[in-house]
Structures are given as C-alpha cells and as structure tokens.
Amino acid sequence: QVQLVESGGGLVQSGGSLTLSCAASGNIFSVDAMAWYRQAPGNQRELVASISSGGSTTYADSVKGRFNISKDNAKNTAYLQMNSLNVGDTAVYYCNFRNARALYRGRWYLNDYWGQGTQVTVSS
Numbered sequence: 001q002v003q004l005v006e007s008g009g010g011l012v013q014s015g016g017s018l019t020l021s022c023a024a025s026g027n028i029f030s031v032d033a034m035a036w037y038r039q040a041p042g043n044q045r046e047l048v049a050s051i052s053s054g055g056s057t058t059y060a061d062s063v064k065g066r067f068n069i070s071k072d073n074a075k076n077t078a079y080l081q082m083n084s085l086n087v088g089d090t091a092v093y094y095c096n097f098r099n100a101r102a103l104y105r106g107r108w109y110l111n112d113y114w115g116q117g118t119q120v121t122v123s124s
Helices: none
Strands: 003-007 010-013 018-025 027-039 046-052 057-059 067-072 077-082 091-104 107-114 118-123
Touching: 003 091, 003 107, 018 027, 018 091, 018 118, 027 067, 027 077, 046 067, 046 077, 057 067, 077 091
Parallel strands: 010 118
Antiparallel strands: 003 018, 018 077, 027 046, 027 091, 046 057, 067 077, 091 107, 091 118
C-alpha cells in the first residue's frame, strides 16, 4: 500500500522560512501530479501549489513568489519551500499525489493519496 508521510512543519516567526517534505512509501511507478494543500481553522482546504509529471508548476496567488514546489521522482518525494511566511500562512498542510500508479501484491492500482497533514504556525 502507499502512504504519504509529511515532515518539516513547525512554529516560525513572520518573515521566516520552512521546507515541507512529503515522502511516499510503496511501489509507486508514476504520479500525474504532486500537490500541497492547506486548511486553516474554519476554512476550506485550498490548493497551495502543484507540480505535474513534466515539471509544470502552479501556485495560489497568495503564495506566488514566496513558495516553491519541487519533486524528486526517484525518491517519490515532494517538497514545498516556503519563504517570507506570514500569519496568513498558518494552517495544516497536506500533500497529495494525484493519479499515482502503484503495484501492490501483484496488482496495479490508480489512486489519489493524501498525507496526514503537518501543522505550520507563523507567529507575528
């Protein structure tokens, strides 16, 4: 089975930086896109950034120029470099692998996978 494990969250002062990592376990052979979402209390989950299998990236307007998404296909790992953090970035951050093709017990599976979430708190 495939599991996504996030790390790198924590408490940081406004203006600081954090890098989140999302590592996938299991026999993943391809992923259409990797993405980071976030959800603040009382808000809906929103897309922060995504990167396609070909390396094309998209960002929410609120993080453009401050966040950078990248991936290491060999390690099935996604990263989110977050700079110039502000209080508005405080949220639980979730990684998502979209249309991941995985081999498990001799069978192929095509699924979307989510991490458990990692808390990012930015203090003023």
